[in-house]
Every structure is written in structure tokens, then in C-alpha cells.
Amino acid sequence: MTDEKKETERIRLIYDRRSGDERSRAGGADLRWLCSQAYGETLEVGIGRGRTLPFYSSSVHLSAIELSPVALEGARRRARELGREANLWLGDATELPYPDEHFDTVLFSFSLCTIPNDRAAIAEAVRVLRPLGRIALVEHVRSPRLVIRGLERIAEPLTVRCQGDHLLRDPLEHILAEEREVEYLERRMLGLVERLVARKPEDNDLAQAV
Numbered sequence: 001m002t003d004e005k006k007e008t009e010r011i012r013l014i015y016d017r018r019s020g021d022e023r024s025r026a027g028g029a030d031l032r033w034l035c036s037q038a039y040g041e042t043l044e045v046g047i048g049r050g051r052t053l054p055f056y057s058s059s060v061h062l063s064a065i066e067l068s069p070v071a072l073e074g075a076r077r078r079a080r081e082l083g084r085e086a087n088l089w090l091g092d093a094t095e096l097p098y099p100d101e102h103f104d105t106v107l108f109s110f111s112l113c114t115i116p117n118d119r120a121a122i123a124e125a126v127r128v129l130r131p132l133g134r135i136a137l138v139e140h141v142r143s144p145r146l147v148i149r150g151l152e153r154i155a156e157p158l159t160v161r162c163q164g165d166h167l168l169r170d171p172l173e174h175i176l177a178e179e180r181e182v183e184y185l186e187r188r189m190l191g192l193v194e195r196l197v198a199r200k201p202e203d204n205d206l207a208q209a210v
């Protein structure tokens with residue numbers, strides 16, 4: 001087994017053991033904002049116990065994948081309680097069980113910080129997006145403020161060991177590496193929380209860039 005697969009197994013166990021947080025209101029404004037970016041055929045990656053489910057418009061055709069079977073069961077329960085139709089499946093963000101160009105929107109809500117290979121997860125998200133599709137995320141990230149980043153650097157070994165949670169990541173780098181254009185970018189809470197929407201540049205955008 002590769003080191004990445006071993007780490008993925010470790011993360012699965014952590015989230016299997018974590019007790020229910022599907023009704024947690026923490027980050028509610030961020031989740032509401034994220035879900036408002038969804039349209040059409042939508043995939044949420046790493047849905048956990050389904051905290052986002054109440055915030056999706058009924059017009060969104062929702063699919064989601066989750067690594068932990070226990071968390072997934074929580075999300076399914078939440079969907080039933082809400083009467084929310086959704087295709088919720090066990091899966092790995094780095095090996096999405098969908099064909100190319102299948103979704104209008106792909107969303108991440110505080111999940112990229114725990115996916116061992118976040119670069120591969122973003123590449124997979126881009127693969128399954130339709131040409132005019134959007135990727136949107138809300139994540140805690142590396143702060144641009146030196147003092148805060150120093151604190152993140154001190155805390156990260158512990159958060160990675162206990163929660164598989166990386167504090168010094170910046171998904172924007174991977175989004176740009178995938179040649180996506182940023183449509184919206186906002187940093188909140190001392191730069192710790194990032195809201196981001198990106199899409200593929202249209203051909204005439206590319207023509208203007210050269």
C-alpha cells in the first residue's frame with residue numbers, strides 16, 4: 001500500500017470515530033454561501049455528515065461522495081430527515097466514480113484540508129466538470145498574516161496527527177495550476193477562511209491573455 005493510501009485509511013478511521021456534527025452551526029454562513037454557488041448537476045466532495053444539506057436549493061440535482069462510511073450514514077440520515085433527494089456515495093476524492101465533464105458545479109466544504117492528496121482531488125474535480133462548470137470551495141487555509149501563519153505552523157503537526165487536518169494549505173495554488181480563472185475570492189477571519197469560485201477561461205479570455 002502506498003503512503004498516500006495508508007494516510008487515506010487513517011483519515012477514514014478518524015472520521016468514522018468522530019461523533020456526529022451534522023447539526024453543528026459552526027461556519028453556517030460559509031456553508032450557506034457555498035451552497036448558493038451550486039447550480040444544475042452538482043457534486044459535493046467530502047460531504048461528511050451532511051451539514052450543507054439544508055442550504056441547497058431544491059433546483060440543484062445533488063450528488064456527493066464521502067470517504068467515511070459512518071459520516072456518510074449521518075449524511076443519508078440528515079437527507080432523509082430533510083426530505084432532500086441526493087445521491088450520496090462512499091468514495092475517494094482522488095478517484096471520482098464519474099465520467100469526464102459530468103457536473104455543472106463541484107463543491108468542497110472544509111474537506112480539502114483533510115484529503116491527503118489535495119492536488120489530485122482538485123485535478124479530479126476539474127476532470128468531472130463541464131467546460132462552463134464552476135468549482136467552488138470554502139476552506140480554512142494558510143493565513144497571509146505572518147503571526148497567524150506562525151501559529152498555524154506550530155499547531156499543524158498536532159492537528160494533522162489528531163484530525164488529519166492541514167492548516168497551511170492553499171487550494172488557490174492548485175486551482176491556478178489547473179488553468180482555472182478565479183471568479184470570486186474572499187478571505188475571512190484573519191485570512192484563515194477562503195471562499196473561492198473558479199471556472200475555465202472562455203476561449204476569448206485566453207485570446208485576450210496572449
Ligand SMILES: C[S@@+](CC[C@H](N)C(=O)[O-])C[C@H]1O[C@@H](n2cnc3c(N)ncnc32)[C@H](O)[C@@H]1O
Pocket residue numbers: 008011012015045046047048049050051052065066067068071091092093094108109110111112114115116
Ligand atoms: C472536516 S470534515 C468536513 C465535512 C463537511 N464537508 C462539513 O463541512 O461538515 C472533512 C471530510 O472530508 C472527508 N474526506 C477526507 N478525505 C477524503 C477523501 N479522500 N475522499 C472523500 N472524502 C474525504 C472526511 O471523511 C470528512 O468527512
